[in-house]
Ligand SMILES: Nc1ncnc2c1ncn2[C@@H]1O[C@H](COP(=O)(O)OP(=O)(O)OP(=O)(O)O)[C@@H](O)[C@H]1O
């Protein structure tokens with residue numbers, strides 16, 4: 001088949017069609033969320049689905065701020081997310097530097113042991129962990145969540161793999177030039193690992209922002225709650241205000257989108273400029 | 279991720295030593311393509327140091343210093359050089375801002391007054407044209423003064439004289455640079471909601487860079503000539 | 514003063530010993546080249562001198578100080594790596610100035626040093642660029658420049674030219690030699706390319722399996738190799754090593770190779786030869802010591818006809834490399850391009866034994882030296 005003077009094989013078309021279909025399926029729930037956020041509760045589950053509401057209820061986007069302390073929840077979530085993300089970036093890249101470029105006894109064993117914890121689902125040990133934290137008196141504090149989430153085996157793994165690709169000679173040249181290990185980490189490794197750091201930022205930001213179980217277990221006071229559990233306040237014993245829930249969800253989604261869109265460029269650029277050429 | 283390793287060690291095309299150096303717009307584009315990230319950082323620095331308004335003139339001079347180094351393709355240590363220039367030019371920059379600011383404001387005032395008058399009587403067209411030309415010249419002169427000052431340390435009056443000379447000698451590249459600055463701001467206004475971050479990201483540094491680029495040739499020429507005169511007079 | 518001495522220097526990785534008791538005295542301002550086949554421990558030795566690799570045993574003395582436990586940055590050394598190891602996120606200027614900045618050198622000193630080094634290496638036009646844009650040769654120069662600006666007493670170079678193409682390698686070779694003359698510093702240079710070793714070195718250290726085989730000037734190494742490994746390693750094409758028998762007739766020694774009876778020069782040490790009379794030895798003759806006609810300037814008493822079958826002729830322009838077979842042995846002769854021969858021809862050459870070598874087939878050591 002020829003399109004715009006180019007020869008295009010049936011295989012290509014099939015691939016594109018598949019990709020488009022998958023994309024649509026992935027995006028459908030978002031579209032539903034958007035449309036539901038502009039509806040009355042009773043219209044939300046009306047069938048067939050009215051994708052573009054004939055009478056969009058913009059009022060939903062006003063009500064969410066007054067019915068629950070949404071601004072406070074957003075503040076709490078932002079605070080947790082930013083602190084956790086920054087801490088994770090620091091601790092991961094710091095530990096990863098040691099695992100990737102330094103020599104110490106039992107390095108690989110230690111690393112494997114640490115990485116193995118990724119395989120253990122959090123649900124398995126969250127209860128004992130909670131009891132431990134309660135012993136420390138950290139129940140109902142943001143500090144508990146920050147302490148738990150500041151370290152991640154996955155982040156260390158990601159950063160280490162990236163650092164492994166940076167030639168050792170670079171560190172050695174820096175040592176001869178007179179840097180100590182901390183300076184090498186700060187002045188050579190960090191600036192070079194922008195693609196990996198932005199990848200990790202996206203992951204961490206999105207997971208922490210969307211985290212439900214963690215705040216659910218640790219935070220019971222309303223003034224400490226995050227958006228994800230705050231949304232539950234729209235659900236009472238007998239009814240749920242789905243229109244408002246969806247509107248609040250859309251608001252909660254915006255920061256994640258911003259972070260993703262602004263950082264994915266670094267991520268994609270780093271991968272593209274290195275992998276494809278040369 | 280070992281495939282990333284090529285990223286660090288892969289060889290580039292190389293930079294030919296004797297290739298004819300680009301001039302004019304291609305050079306301008308080349309430098310911006312190379313230094314755009316530095317320009318963004320410079321813009322942020324400028325904004326940061328202009329916040330306590332009184333330091334804005336000094337920050338302008340410091341930005342000009344950095345832009346000039348970029349134009350001359352000299353290694354820049356952004357923060358260090360910026361702070362140094364800030365300190366070195368603080369006094370002169372303040373005086374410059376007061377004098378040039380007053381002059382330009384008077385000029386603009388005159389222009390608008392005469393323009394209003396010219397609408398009723400054609401008699402005022404001549405003074406309008408005159409005030410237009412004078413204001414434009416003062417703007418050029420002020421821009422040149424910044425560039426002369428950051429290029430070489432000279433006494434105040436000499437710098438003033440030399441910059442006037444420079445503005446008279448070859449005003450065209452400078453006018454083009456000022457037009458570029460104007461275009462940047464007009465773009466910001468025209469595309470307003472989209473271009474909301476333009477001033478934060480690039481308008482100031484890019485504009486100053488254009489001015490530095492436009493003024494570089496004539497400033498060097500003027501300075502070289504005065505140097506010559508000095509050496510002839512001395513013995 | 515930057516003389517360097519290695520005393521019984523050792524390196525072990527776990528149970529694996531890769532450098533064995535190396536003893537080496539390097540004079541101040543000398544250009545020393547370490548050569549040897551891949552994996553022989555050249556880099557490891559160099560890296561121990563640089564302080565990048567821990568010394569497992571022995572002593573390293575630079576100047577008059579024991580350096581075993583001194584960190585790299587305090588050893589007054591600079592190193593140039595095979596992949597140049599330029600910091601990708603810094604401009605060339607920054608790359609070169611970095612070491613001095615870390616040492617808190619005054620800014621005018623840094624500027625002067627960097628600009629001077631850039632001028633010497635002809636990279637002034639690159640100062641404001643990032644390494645990503647530079648070609649291999651330019652990176653090489655920047656790497657040299659980075660080493661130069663600190664004025665170190667010792668330069669360590671680990672195969673600095675092996676990533677360059679052949680032509681560039683030639684120019685850079687000459688340039689590094691000039692640099693050495695100009696900088697007045699001690700150079701230790703690792704390569705597995707013997708042309709680099711021969712052309713650049715004051716003295717060459719030949720290594721194999723973590724042992725030093727021989728340390729000498731290039732010419733001595735070529736003329737008087739102490740064992741079969743050095744004889745085979747230095748010189749291209751390789752020295753021919755032929756099994757022979759040593760005999761004595763009328764007070765003269767001969768090497769019997771197949772049907773050939775090759776007279777050994779009178780200058781050889783008789784007492785050493787006597788010990789091998791009637792025994793098997795290995796005779797070493799360099800390819801250029803075979804001639805199509807006996808040239809006027811060789812002593813007829815030290816030469817003899819030699820017959821072999823041509824297997825392959827490789828014209829090199831200025832000469833022809835003949836791959837020959839004599840008595841089931843492959844050998845190579847370098848003859849002039851005028852010499853005409855076809856594959857399968859039985860040719861008759863003249864072997865000049867003035868510079869021949871004799872080795873003990875068991876110990877592989879030279880009988881003569
Ligand atoms: N970290 C290590 N662990 C174990 N063995 C090692 C290590 N580093 C090097 N070796 C071994 O030490 C020996 C010497 O290595 P070295 O790099 O010094 O060789 P080289 O002479 O520089 O070779 P090349 O010409 O290939 O660079 C090699 O056999 C190598 O396998």
Ligand SMILES: [Mg+2]
Nearest residue numbers: 555556557671
């Ligand atoms: Mg090596």
